[in-house]
Amino acid sequence: MPDIRSVQVTRYVTPLREGGSLPAIAEADDGFLYALKFRGAGQGVKALVAELIGGEVARALQLKVPELVFAHLDEAFGRTEGDEEIQDLLKASQGWNLALHYLSSSVTFDPAVTEVDPFLASKIVWLDAFLTNMDRTVRNTNMLLWHRELWLIDHGACLYFHHNWESWSTQMKSPFPLIKDHVLLQSASMLEAADTFCKTMLTDQLLHGIVNLIPMEWLMYEEALGDPEAAREVYLQFLTWRLNNSSTFLKTALDARAAGI
Template sequence: MNQTQLDLRNVQVTRYVVPLREGGSLPALAEADDGFLYVLKFRGAGQGTKALVAELIGGELARAGRLRIPELVFATLDPAFGRSEPDEEIQDLLKASTGLNLGLHYLSGAITYDAAVHQPEPLIASKIVWLDALITNVDRTARNTNMLLWHKELWLIDHGAALYFHHDWQSWQEQSQKPFIQIKDHVLLPFASMLDEANAAMKQLLTPEKVRQIVDTVPDEWLAQEPDAEPATVMKDVYFQFLMHRISHSENFLNQARHAREGLI
């Protein structure tokens, strides 16, 4: 393991348990050779490896910000893994996902977060709103919260739709300077009464060294899937520069969140 990377564990997928029919990533519950269950995100699904990159970066930024997220692991699929799968759609997905995928540790017994039932602490809500504005995560709405309650704690899942600038690499500098208008739909915005405190805390935790370490953990092979891919080091530097520019100019998206919240309360 490169010293500049996070030490994510590697597991071998041994059993496809059941598909999870939510979202465009077509995730599934799978068992690995360590005996644990994981929510598996496939490289062969609709958004391809870009969704895995966003999942990894977004999730580990959340962890670095001291928010709760299930353990992320690199999950390898053997070429022969899908041959016995009777469902043709699933078999095609598994065949297209041979190699390195991403798994999130399955939180058994967790329930979907409901804002009408559970009100999070203001600082936690504010940090999550801040994070999602940073990574331009459009998937934390009342319709699709992408949060779980497990042992009475709030856990974040599914960041695959974040960092959508990478669907148009040429505009990354412009996108890094924009506020995040969709923050008005964030399910936790009404509870985010400590945005200034969250801003200070997250900027202290998400140092250039930590952000670089997270970005460098992205496997080169996920970045090589682009038709016009630059060298992996170049693409990783774009992710790093995008994030650092947004962090250093956080007032751009923080003001947007403040104004959106004022319209709610």
């Protein structure tokens, strides 16, 4: 069953991109650097939930994902930060956040430069259709090359149903037409084989274990009337239905690929 370490954030190093609400490189008490995702950022804890579920599902499918850790920011952290916007973000992010091990010297995946193995590409396309991840496009691949291997990052856009909570049961059954924009779709010539493999790897017990990793304080959604276990059950039902009915989104991916050839 999946297990996640916890670390204490000791130093804010630098933003990863422009803007105070975006991820940052931070150092933790284990001496490692992490790409830190903040609960106080624009999409709040729901982006962290998506990142956690997306990353651990990908790992279960034997895809390369940086180690995920729960990263704690205490009340005193960031008081000496000179940038007022960043200081506000840090104050809003006290408690448990999520961080990915920082892959130093990695480079952004460029589909025009690097050819991806068809089965690997097919597993990634299947993963993103399963998780309704709209954010793995040519414009924003959310993949890195590190030590000549392809690594998946940034799953915060997965499971976007939770931004419109009331429609979760409808969105659960979505064929996910946005898969047509996936950066690896044309390389994914083994989608049926990937479907068989992924359905074998993702057992109900494994999905239950991944959903149970979500900290209770991240699930106090107003839409779920502050009942974290009810919110947790929604995620489990969403994932279980899509796993058991993968033909729904598999056909969409196959049709989109055929239309693009």
